[in-house]
Amino acid sequence: MTSLRDSSAPSRLSVCHNSKSSNECEHCQARSLSVCAALEPEDLSRLDQLARKICFSPRQTMFEQDEPSDSVYNITGGSVRLYKLLPDGRRQVVGFALCGDFLGLSMGERNVFSADALNEVNVCQFPRQVFSDFVDAHPRLLRRLHEFASHELSIAQEQLVILGRRSAEEKVAAFLVALRDRQSRINGSVHNVPLPMTRQDIGDFLGLTVETVSRMFTRLAKQKLIVVTPDGARLLDSPKLEAMAAA
Amino acid sequence: MTSLRDSSAPSRLSVCHNSKSSNECEHCQARSLSVCAALEPEDLSRLDQLARKICFSPRQTMFEQDEPSDSVYNITGGSVRLYKLLPDGRRQVVGFALCGDFLGLSMGERNVFSADALNEVNVCQFPRQVFSDFVDAHPRLLRRLHEFASHELSIAQEQLVILGRRSAEEKVAAFLVALRDRQSRINGSVHNVPLPMTRQDIGDFLGLTVETVSRMFTRLAKQKLIVVTPDGARLLDSPKLEAMAAA
């Protein structure tokens, strides 16, 4: 089991290029995808003033399980792994957050999982209480958050099916297809799926070991269903992969 | 794989004892546990007028996956299994709904899973659109629904850990402990955990076969951690079981 705790990075926040504090939401590629889409321009501008645009570097921890959750985050770029650690060191990755995703849906007192940046991650950070008050004043935003939570719940239940009832090969196929679908919501249709996470991360997400994940990648490659690239995978035969993943 | 589709029961709804249409919410044992708790007496009374109090008999299907979701439900008594079917007949139980639970959190167009009554189940049924309109007029109820959805999401993520990272024995121990905790929220502290679902249901929930579930029950019994009763299990050594289940 890898340690995952980065011994460096005592300072959690590092501003990358926080050029102007003015409303950049207009140019934000995450806007239409994220919770912000529920807001009219004037409210969006108000929300924008509450946001700290910050940036996490690769392998940096955004927050940790069981810590008080002082902030919520709207991801405007990059990928994040979300995971739970067990007392014995076992780890379960509960999901990967991409551009447009919102962290802090539950708005509970404490984080129920930890989050690490996988690559350079840009976020709008909001103090939890400030955001909560803003939500109370904007029922449409609350509705949108509820839709997001419901959607997350569906995703999690799909993942239950994958973890509970599928073979290693099917798990990996389902993982690739699902990630491609999420990517295509952001970038438009893609065949080349970037995989910013390690095999270990994928294994901890799918309930498999690194070795098995690696074997399944090569097995899918031998069947000409994918090509493994240094930073991801190209899906050659989506129909067959989807059939494997079929829910 | 059992068929699960009950050939009988073409009529979905059977009223059990719909005595008075007046507000019985005051005596409802689910009230403080369920979404209703968000409402003031006058609003509660309004909501009550929108409810159809109906009853499902054991093994009756409440609704099916992919069907248009015309209704949402507040469970006031009994237990329900929620599950997804795969094309090849495999089944994943995504959860069990108990007294106080709400079905229809996502309020999407179609059901994302099927639901069967395990025993006699009492519900308040609401037309989806009517309920949705009521929610729009009562942000506090929306907030409560969001809390429920967030809680469900946490439960699902805990289940991901159980499915992904735990042995058969740990899975069954975790299942029993979790069910006891949920029961005790309803009834107060209990050691005798009723199990209205079959071993098959438990297996389909935990990603195990019936045989393995059965073996784990007898193994836990041999370790004097539980006693298997005809309609459930008595937890003899909660601390040890909780240690097994420890997240």
Next chain:
DNA sequence: CGTTGGGTTGATCGACCTCAATAAAAGTGG
């Protein structure tokens, strides 16, 4: 260079599945 972290591949092992038999329980009709 040596070191370190991530990835792949092979050999072996074991937890859980599969298949099969039996038992117990619950419904069904006479």
Next chain:
DNA sequence: CCACTTTTATTGAGGTCGATCAACCCAACG
């Protein structure tokens, strides 16, 4: 009430998929 079927639960024997253990490769980096 008793035969009869059907469903559910338990137990055993054997097989398999994925875990474990181990070696090796490769790229990044000091």
